[in-house]
Amino acid sequence: MQIPVIDLAPYLEFSSNSSSAADLEANSNLKSLCSEVSRTLKETGALLVKDPRCSAEDNDRFLDMMENYFEMPDDFKRQQERPQLHYQVGVTPEGVEVPRSLVDKEMQEKLRSMPIESQPSRPAGPDPKWRYMWRVGLRPSSTRFKELNSEPVIPEGFPAWKDTMDSWGYKMVSAIEVVAEMAAVGFGLQKDAFTSLMNQGPHLLAPTGSNLKRHGQMGTVFAGYHYDLNFLTIHGRSRFPGLNIWLRNGQKMEVKVPVGCLLIQTGKQIEWLTAGACIAGMHEVAVTDRTIEAMKVASEKNRSLWRVSSTLFGHIASDAVLKPLGHFAESPIASKYPPMCAGEFVELELAIINLKGSKEEAS
Numbered sequence: 001m002q003i004p005v006i007d008l009a010p011y012l013e014f015s016s017n018s019s020s021a022a023d024l025e026a027n028s029n030l031k032s033l034c035s036e037v038s039r040t041l042k043e044t045g046a047l048l049v050k051d052p053r054c055s056a057e058d059n060d061r062f063l064d065m066m067e068n069y070f071e072m073p074d075d076f077k078r079q080q081e082r083p084q085l086h087y088q089v090g091v092t093p094e095g096v097e098v099p100r101s102l103v104d105k106e107m108q109e110k111l112r113s114m115p116i117e118s119q120p121s122r123p124a125g126p127d128p129k130w131r132y133m134w135r136v137g138l139r140p141s142s143t144r145f146k147e148l149n150s151e152p153v154i155p156e157g158f159p160a161w162k163d164t165m166d167s168w169g170y171k172m173v174s175a176i177e178v179v180a181e182m183a184a185v186g187f188g189l190q191k192d193a194f195t196s197l198m199n200q201g202p203h204l205l206a207p208t209g210s211n212l213k214r215h216g217q218m219g220t221v222f223a224g225y226h227y228d229l230n231f232l233t234i235h236g237r238s239r240f241p242g243l244n245i246w247l248r249n250g251q252k253m254e255v256k257v258p259v260g261c262l263l264i265q266t267g268k269q270i271e272w273l274t275a276g277a278c279i280a281g282m283h284e285v286a287v288t289d290r291t292i293e294a295m296k297v298a299s300e301k302n303r304s305l306w307r308v309s310s311t312l313f314g315h316i317a318s319d320a321v322l323k324p325l326g327h328f329a330e331s332p333i334a335s336k337y338p339p340m341c342a343g344e345f346v347e348l349e350l351a352i353i354n355l356k357g358s359k360e361e362a363s
Ligand SMILES: [Fe+2]
Pocket: 223, 226, 227, 228, 283
């Protein structure tokens, strides 16, 4: 099974001319494109999109800067570490983030029952990857969840940092918003059912850096089998492959992102809003044959051996309520998704994966 590539251009063009729900209803081509978006998210937990506003050059400018940053000595990078803010801004060093499969007993049992060929890699400990968190977009003027909405951290000696992060981050959020609108239409909801809840959400541009020089052995797990706790995640193309996803039918699949395309993945918040009609996509990042091939090419060309992912986590606003929307509230399993503030939900999830400091540390 292949993940289809959806070109967002026709929908963008339509939206720039009309915001009328009736016009969209009458456009059968766009309606079927929206259905393809929601169906693909349901079946695969992933989607490849082409957004004319996000060019391969933009992606490269971002990757170049992040490679330069991750190449800096550990002592330098640790100046941008903010454990007291739950690592939600600044850098998270390698060895901090714990894959859920390592701590979640229920998940471990599920993994043991999976057929051998689709079982995920078993990491022995925390993820050996660095990550940088950069908040994108407006913050709310008042919120009950201050710690998730803190000031950004800018490393010294990177004059283009703010511009590069903001412009790539803004473009990625814009692409998610279009997918969210199309998915809402495809699911039979109001087209702004998701985007109205994303407004002023704590969206995070969160590129990871994995040092393939140190950790480039076949099978090394950079991000153990897990789901994302946010609404939708978007990635630009990485220079080193290695992402595996699990389809809803349990099949494991290595993702190939074509040049100029972006990858979208479903997170736990869209599962909540759709009462499980769309579930959070499971995934892992590990060194594969294709990663090693790309490493050889990079070494020959004297390029960086840091694997940078240009990931952005699109969130529901912290003070907005997560609950099954529209007709999903009638689902027989809607009670599995009780109403809860998105900020409260995120705090609960972070506590499990070890990113949240103890109460003493936080105060
Ligand atoms: Fe993830």
